[in-house]
Amino acid sequence: MLREIDVVISTNKDLLGLETLINQIKNQSGKFEVSIIIIHQYRRVENLPKFLVDNKILYKNLAEQNLSNAKNEGIKLSRSKIMTFIDDDVSISQDYFLSSWEFLNRNNCDLMFCRINKMNSNLPLSRNMKDNSKKINYFNSSCCLSSSMWINKKENENLYFDKNIGLGAKFGSGDETDFIFSSLSLKKKIYYNSKVSMYHPEEFIGLDNSKQIYSKFFSYGMGQGALYKKHYNKNKFLCIYLYFLSLIKSVLGIFLYLFFFKLKNVIKYFALFYGKIVGFNNYKNIQ
Template sequence: MNRNSTDFLIPMFPFTHYSDFNILIVNQTTPDNIIISNYITVKIINVFEKGLSKSRNLALDNVDSKLCVIVDDDVEFKEDFEKNILNTFNAEPDAALISFRVETKLGKLYKKYPEHRKIDLKATDRLNIMSIEMVLNKPVIDKYNIRFNEMFGLGAKFEMGEEAIFIDRLYKNKLKIVMEPKVIVTHENDTTHTKIDLSNKYYVQGALFTALYAGNYLLWVFLKILFELKQHKIKINQVHKAIRAAIDGRKDFLNIK
């Protein structure tokens, strides 16, 4: 957002110059703060609106590569990321999406990942894939006209959950989703998801689980609460507040929908 040069790409590719790769930047900005590209491999779209899912959809609509790596502007690519992506898609050419591992800046895995390549994903697997882990097979998702739900994601009514809804559409269309134990990027330890307060988080969860599971949404809210109690992320005296927020999120989602 609000960039006026491509300099932010330099630390993202510490092993080479970023112009060695085909890059599409969607810069959500103002008319006096735009980017102009100096490289034929780097395409810029300056837009004057907000919304993370809108940005990703615009990128997907304007890219012509077969494989698309979704990138935030604060990641750092590993030197062998391209080789790992190509090797995995060569082994799984019909995959619609392959998710890879992310490391922290300290060299530790960002979260718990499967030890081996995983194809039969559980619902909990599909719920926990982050956008910076995703590589998309664009001809496959284009065939099924799958894009991000613009009601979800930063800048939208519901600030999280866009990845889960996107992956759920792949799953419901019986498309292959793969988890691969190779690291492609490093990222800071904290994210927007960890910074959001409890009420807002469960407000979004209520909307998200309604979008995914309709009438069973409350069961998934309870499962989320139980998991976070076990992880000491919430306290028992916060459970009622979380449930109320989830119910409000569900109501607002249904009203907007």
């Protein structure tokens, strides 16, 4: 049986920065037929570096800086039954594809998300990424990030990301959770896989001051608030419960990191808290 995987990498950076990741993809354990789709959100079409000149690599330039739109383009271009999204700044171990493939098929997943560790560490990127694998529902999806998302396309009809939610949109996060909620409403089978890891830079890398930290996480909070407003009419009680639970977690985060005098985290959780309120209140303006 030929094991085909389409890998979608969305990036708005210089293509030379992808060389290490591309080599990691090409040197995976197991026998796989891997096609790589590069969605380049960049101001101009670039000449491809030599390591990207390959008949198994497809390049597409998009002028619009919108991650959900870029992912949708990747879905449209994908031809394999199994596809995965990988961020442009991560590192993957040599058995990432093999372990993910085995888990995906063993559990008959429609969607799967893998654990993500901090770069050069065994510590999870998010405290929600525990050591136990689990089936995902509306109450435990916070361990799932699209950086490690796998799709098993069992049917011909594809589900797409909401272009109004996610990095580059007005509501700057929550795209994978929105995708999960939509998939759950269609009775899709979704799992978090704790046994496979990729490695991601820590969340404050590249943020040089308090203003940049606030701006990033305020945008993230807006996306999370908008998410609950979007799905409100489908299940009012569930969305209100999850929304207020999310606000409470942000408030607890503020006080926890005040106690430990970790200013960056205090700013992060305050920005998330306020962003969630603004996002929930404003989402109606674009429906």
